[in-house]
Amino acid sequence: MSIRTSLVPAFAVACSAAFLPACSTSPTQPAAPPAAAVSQDDANASFRRHVDAVLEEMWKTFPEQAIRAGNYKYAGKLTVPDAERRAEAIAFYDRQLAALARIDVATLDASNRVDHGLMKSRFESRRWYLTTFRNWQWQPSTYNVGSEFGVILNTNFAPLDARLRLVIERLEKVPAYYAAAQASVADPTLEYTTLAIVQNRGALRGFGEDLQAKVAASGLTADEKALFATRVAAARVAIGDYLSFLGALEAKLKAGPARSFRIGKALYEQKFAYDIQSGFTVDSLHKRALAEKAALHDAMEVKARELWPRVMGGKPMPADRLVMIRAVLDQLSLKHTTREKFVETIRAQIPSLEKFVREKDLLDQDPTRPLLVRETPLYMRGVGAGASVSSPGPFDPKANTYYNVTPPEGLTDEQTESFLREYNDWTLQILNIHEAIPGHYLQLVHANKSPSVVKSLFGNGAMIEGWAVFSEKVMLDAGYDNFSPEIWLFWMKWNLRSVVNTILDIEIQTMGLEREAAMTMMTREAFQQDREATEKWLRATLSQVQLTSYFNGYAEITALRDELRAKQGAKFSVKGFNNRFLSYGSAPVRDIAKLMR
Known part of the structure; x- marks a missing residue:
């Protein structure tokens, strides 16, 4: 469960490179709205002009962000x-924050x-990342040119020849980019170093024979093709040099000592405040998640007892309820697709989800906005997330929109079976609802x-991930899979994953939770397969705070829905709530709640 938006929105989510934007050398200062007293209409119009000016400067200053936004x-x-x-x-951030401080918010x-x-x-957060968090030093995976080249090559915003000319232009700076990367990396974690190797190998393959064949068959001039050949060769050397640098660094870090991937309580709480923008504190969210875990165990026990006679036959029921629940889940999990058909099975399920949403009138859809299922590009792999969405920006x-699916390749038969049992016939449907x-x-x-x-x-x-989790419950409440106890049991297990994600992330990063205890929590208390738990531990070493976004957002959206439903009574509409909630973009839930009230 991950989105690359996220700005990997493509917006994926939560992309380290987004925290290392670049600036123009002579930025223009957008004019702040006038200080004189004005009407609210004039103040709002002035503010919108200010926003337009800031965004234009931002695109020029941070072109990688612009590309991900569709500009x-x-x-x-x-x-x-x-x-x-x-x-x-x-x-840049200081300038923008000063300009915002001069605006009388009360007039808007x-x-x-x-x-x-x-x-x-946003500007405070990005400044904090650069000056305090400083992940540009200890996360070598921050440096990877593959993403934006991939967007340019795979998005038809201009004829192919025009896009290839942009590629040639960008290629000129790749050697300088990786030289700066090597100079910037200091005291990295082993985990981020290994990730950087995996993902930059993917980027290197992106500049291989397929791209070179595409250029050879294009309408570029002979001089342009020659320039491409020179620059792509230099880019490949630069990426190769960075990989050699990372390989030596990885060997040194494995020999020890190496920086811990745990960021500690103080930095975690600051990062949580900037990233999640929640009504919860870290401590209150942790307590809420622990209580929710217990409640889900209670509900799963009821469903598992209901299913036991049909699923387990005459086998005696274990006294330990967690063992009993796990036995039912394991038996049902034997129903799954195959390694070879995994991506195609996901692709085939999308039309049925569209049909169900349409028939139940749950939310407006738009058939003019295409969704394509594809295998996850190599430069995006290695973070322990098997599925994600890469969305175009608002421009x-x-x-x-690409639904990125990582098939179970390169695994042993045992690992593959563990993976497929985790994403069995029911869970795979919930995954598709979520993504x-x-x-x-x-x-x-x-x-x-x-x-x-x-x-x-x-x-x-938290709003983006929270909505994805919330939408699963919307579908089941509407009768998806005919209210079957199987789909409800697996949704509870899936929802428990979101809850345990929160507990794990907080306890790993701030309380020193070790791998063995984390694995036990995931396999015994969250009923996950060994393969899934192993991948989640990897992901927990490569991110901080993001794993709390699922449960945090879900809890806040659910509370808002329940509040408005209680106030509106018979006038409440599921579709009306969903459409209106989503009309506010991807703002924090606490801000959407203010507007909807």
């Missing part, structure tokens, strides 16, 4: 992540007040139609 005006510019660039980025309407807050929070909303319909894909379709570009661009991960 290709500066797509030929590849920024070099050196010390000068970081200083310029900090100056509710929607613009939220946008003002989102911009302030190119009709571009393809595609009506989860991430539909949420991002709605976000790109929001009249507020700020609410779409500055997406909140």
Whole structure:
């Protein structure tokens, strides 16, 4: 369960490179709204002009962010992540925060007040990442040119020849980019070093024979093709040098000592505040998750007892309820697709989800916004997430949305069977609800139609992941799979994963939870297969806070829905709530709640 939006929105989510934007050397300062007293209409109009000016400067300053947002005006510019660039980025954020401070928020309407807050929070957050968190030093995987090249090559925003010329232009700076990367990396973790190797090998393959054949068959001139050949060769050497640097670094870190992947309580609480923007504190969310885990065990016991006679026959029922629940889940999990058909099985399920949402009238859809299922690109693999969505930004909303699926390749037969049991016939459907319909894909379709570009661009991960989890319950409440006890039991297990994600992340990063105890929690208390638990431990060493976003967002959206349903009574509409909630882009749930009230 992950989204690359996320801005991997493509918005995936939560992309380390997004925290290392580059700046122009001579940025223009957008004019702040006038200080004189004005009417609210004038103040709102002035603020919107300010937003437009800030965004235009942002695209010029941070072209990689622009590409992920669907703005290709500066797509030929590849920024070099050196010390000068970081200083310029900090100056950009300082300038924007000063301009926002001069705006009288009281003169703005509710929607613009939220946008003002989102911009302030985003610029403060990015500044904090550069100056305090400093992951540009200890996360070598931050440095990877593959993503934006992939967007340019795979998005039909211009004729292929024009896009290949952008590729040639960007290729010029790849050697300088990786030289700056090597100079920036200091005291990295072993886990991020290994990830950087995996993903940059994928990036290297992206500049291989397929791309070279595409250029050879294009309408580029002979001089352009020759320039491409020179620059792509230099880029491949630069990536190869970075891989050699990482390989030596990995060997040194394995010999020890190496920096811990745990960031500690103080940094964790700061990161949580910036990333999640929640009504919960870290401690209150942890307590809420522990209580929810116990409640889900109670509910799963009821369903497992109901299913036992049919699933387990005359076998005696264990006294330990967790063992009993696990036995039912394990037996049902034997029903699954095959390694060879895994991606195709997912692709084939999408139309039935669209049909169910349409027939139950749960949420508006848009058949003009395509969703394509594909195998996860190599430069995006290695983070322990088997599925994700890469969505176009609001400036190119009709571009393809990709549902990235990582098939169980390179695994032993035993590991493959463990993987397929985890994603059995029921869980695979829930995964598709979460990632595609009506989860991430539909949420991002709605976000790109929001009249507020700020609410779409500055997406909140807890809202995005929370909606995907919330949408699963919407489908089951509407009778998906005919209210079968099997789908409900597996949804509870799936929902328990979100809850345990929160517990794990907080306890691993701030309480020193060790691998063995974490594995026991996942396999015994969350009923996960060994393969899934192993991948989740890997993911927990490669992220901080993001794993809390699922349960945090789900809890806040559910509470808002319940509040409005109680107030509206018979007038409450599931579709009305869903459409209106998603109309506010990807703003934090607490801000959407203010607007919906």
